[in-house]
Amino acid sequence: MRDLLSVRDLQVSFPSPAGPIEALRGISFRVKPGSCVALVGESGSGKSVASQAILGILPTPGRITGGQILYRDCDEIIDLAALDPNGRAFRRLRGGSIAIIFQEPMSALSPLHRIGDQIGETLRLHRGVGRAEARQLAAETLRLAGFPAPETSLDAYPFELSGGLRQRAMIAQALAGQPALLIADEPTTALDVTLQAQILQLLRRLQAELDMALLLITHDLGVVANLAEEVVVMQQGRVLESGTVADIFDNPRHPYLTALMQAVPRIGGTWPERADAAGPVLLAAEGLRKSFAQHHGPNLHAVDGVDLALRRGECLGLVGESGSGKSTLAKLLLRAQVPETGSIRFGNEDVLALDGADLFGFRRRVQYIFQDPCGALDPRMSAFDILAEPLIIHCLVPAPNAGSGSRQRPSWSGSIQARSIAFRTASPAASASGSASRGRSYCSRIW
Secondary structure: OOOEEEEEEEEEEEOOOOOOOEEEEEEEEEEEOOOEEEEEEOOOHHHHHHHHHHHHHOOOOOEEEEEHHHHHHHHEEEEEEHHOOOHHHHHHEOOOEEEEOOOOHHOOOOOOOOOOHHHHHHHHHHHHHOOOHHHHHHHHHHHHHOOOOHHHHHHHHHHHHHHHHHHHHHHHHHOOOOOEEEEEOOOOOOHHHHHHHHHHHHHHHHHHHHOOEEEEEEHHHHHHHOEEEEEEEEOOEEEEEEEEHHHHHHHHHHHHHHHHHHHHOOOOOOOOOOOOOOOOEEEEEEEEEEEOOOOOOOOOEHHHHEEEEEEEEOOOOOOOOOOHHHHHHHHHHHOOOOOOOEEEEEOOOEHOOOHHHHHHHHEEEEEEEEOHHHHHOOOOHHHHHHHHHHHHOOOEEEEOOOOOOOOOOOOOHHHHHHHOOHHHHOOEHHHOOOHHHHHHHHHHHHO
């Protein structure tokens, strides 16, 4: 069987003040029609950069410095690496015969446009249909992606959907162009285990029904075992090992692959010392209720009569499916949203009664790590500016002189450097970092 996609000795680099960063260092792999190939590796190994290079959507500083990306379009073989990413030929393929499911649907979907309009745009561009037909086909695509009420969901905005439905909406948008190759970049990372199983089952069903090839990008070996036929293992921009799923799992040869398999979390082990020696109640909530109005139907009760108590030094886990109210409850505790009924106490303080300087001080002592670092971090700010901002806002350090410029850092910058892995790459912008580095940068803001 002839290859649908053949990547040969692909090299990609990004310029930086410290010299070029070689994101891909001569990787090669292939994808056959109707097959599923998984690119596996830790964050920063180059998996997503490979997908961006295939689609011609590398971030502006990045460029392909060598190799070929050969794609078979009907009987014509096209070197995607040689095409102008903004040219007509590439735009015809991108979103049409080659589509992608991005890692973070909330960042990939437009917050200003309804789901139906976003899917309809793909249909009009790549299938040449009118608006009325595009709306009808968009509903059919949502139904194919497993939406429970596709007709009414066309008028929903992304923020009105749960994480699982947003992921399904992005899958529907990718399927609208009837792709021969679908690239799935970490399609289940932010989903709970129930939704992960549903999305994996959906991808498996769609691949069989549409005879579609799937390039799966993931670090989750469980996802690989469920979907893939062949595996390509990457580290630091290089391919370390490749083969069938059986070969990779039964007989791993490279030490990195062995370490990757041993790093899979397992239930069990011992508790850390003093884990059971929790102190007095630090945070307490009673009878919290919060509901949201919907375009169609009754109000959605996101949180309904929740009580909890968290002691100092204790770790409390909130577990539930997507849409069960976990994130809404966390925002209520932070006072990012206000409950309709109930009470929240932090130490001896009534959180719902705080105002002005008292509320400002509370938000310094209670910090939030958001689910999506890419959406939470400002892509226009460097890692240094992101980490320095809360220190300056809360008057923990003096603000730098207005005329000093970003290159001249104040004397206290060493404390940030000690906490942030992002300084290893000369304080890049948040958008230029890998997903794990973005997450670490956000955690570094928690002082």
